[in-house]
Amino acid sequence: MNLYEKIIALYPELADYDFAMGDITLQNDSDGRGDYIAKWEHPTLSKPTNKELT
Amino acid sequence: MATIINADTSNGLKLTSDTSGEIQLQSAGTTIATVDSTGLTMASGKLIASTGPAFSAYNAGTQAVSAATITKVVFNSENFDTNSNFDSTTNYRFTPTVAGYYQINVGIYYQGANNGFILLYKNGSVLSRLAGTQSGLAMLSGSALVNMNGTTDYLEMYAYDGGGQTIGSGSSSLMFFDGFLARAA
Numbered sequence: 379m380n381l382y383e384k385i386i387a388l389y390p391e392l393a394d395y396d397f398a399m400g401d402i403t404l405q406n407d408s409d410g411r412g413d414y415i416a417k418w419e420h421p422t423l424s425k426p427t428n429k430e431l432t
Numbered sequence: 433m434a435t436i437i438n439a440d441t442s443n444g445l446k447l448t449s450d451t452s453g454e455i456q457l458q459s460a461g462t463t464i465a466t467v468d469s470t471g472l473t474m475a476s477g478k479l480i481a482s483t484g485p486a487f488s489a490y491n492a493g494t495q496a497v498s499a500a501t502i503t504k505v506v507f508n509s510e511n512f513d514t515n516s517n518f519d520s521t522t523n524y525r526f527t528p529t530v531a532g533y534y535q536i537n538v539g540i541y542y543q544g545a546n547n548g549f550i551l552l553y554k555n556g557s558v559l560s561r562l563a564g565t566q567s568g569l570a571m572l573s574g575s576a577l578v579n580m581n582g583t584t585d586y587l588e589m590y591a592y593d594g595g596g597q598t599i600g601s602g603s604s605s606l607m608f609f610d611g612f613l614a615r616a617a
Contacts, residue, residue: 382499382596397500398547398592405590408495408504408524416502 381413384431389423434466484613485515485528490604494543499596502551505540505589507609524588526609531582531617538562538589539573541606546595552576553588571606577614587611 379387381404386393397404405416418425434454438446441460454468466473474480489507497503507524517528528534542548542565549564550572562574578587589609591599600607 380498380501380596382501396594398549398594404498404501406498406501406503408506413498413501 381415381431385426388426388430392423482613483514484532484616485517485530485534486610486612487513487515487518487526488608488610489513489518489520489524489526490609491600491607492604493602494598494600495591495607497591497593497597497599500592500594501596502590502592504553505591505599505607505609507589507607509604511604511610523586525586526588526611527584527586528580528613529582530613531580532613533615533617534578534580534587534611535575535614536578536587536609536611537573537575538609539571539605539607540589540591540599541601542570542572542591542593543598543601544568545570545572545597546593548572548591548593548597550574551590551592552578553590554578555585556588559587579617582617 401419403417404413406413415425433450434452434456435450436448436456436458438458438461440446454466456463457465463475464478465475488511490509490511491507492509495506504524508520510518510520515529518526536552538550540550545565546567548570550562552559552562560576562576563572565572
């Protein structure tokens with residue numbers, strides 16, 4: 379399960395969210411560290427903790 | 433007339449002076465350029481050859497892009513890199529060592545885009561969104577003119593796809609990133 383899928387599992391209401399234009403940015407710098415949350419400025423949902431994403 | 437500076441093949445430098453305020457630069461008696469109060473004008477068919485940095489990088493393989501995740505495109509091969517300014521081994525970025533305005537071009541093939549697009553990043557932040565598509569197979573391409581300081585500024589390309597996708601298709605013509613110095617600072 380990738381980061382996006384974990385976030386959707388945690389917050390199903392984000393399934394229709396536009397990650398391209400919204401307040402949440404998932405990013406991968408192709409440096410071997412994988413996907414990460416580069417920006418989380420959602421007005422109501424709190425940024426998932428590392429524990430919630432494992 | 434004009435003051436003429438001629439690189440003569442028999443006698444070396446030949447100088448003919450007048451008071452016109454114009455200088456003609458000649459090679460073996462052929463005028464290459466003229467300088468007057470308006471500036472430098474090249475003679476018909478003569479060029480000012482630019483030696484500024486130019487690069488052409490590509491990925492001849494494929495790369496996976498996770499759903500809804502902006503992913504740096506791995507340009508791990510080069511056609512040319514005249515000033516060794518493109519890093520095709522670690523960070524896949526262009527860091528020109530000459531300040532100026534750079535024309536940047538990119539093309540990325542999506543095997544089946546779902547709101548896919550290309551992003552140009554400067555110094556780790558989005559500079560511009562170059563091209564996008566809603567769905568289906570797509571060759572996205574875009575360009576930008578970017579001011580670079582010639583020391584610390586760098587450019588990278590990122591790809592996005594709303595549903596997750598494979599980009600590239602095993603050809604150097606389907607995932608490329610190139611650019612050149614268009615105008616010095």
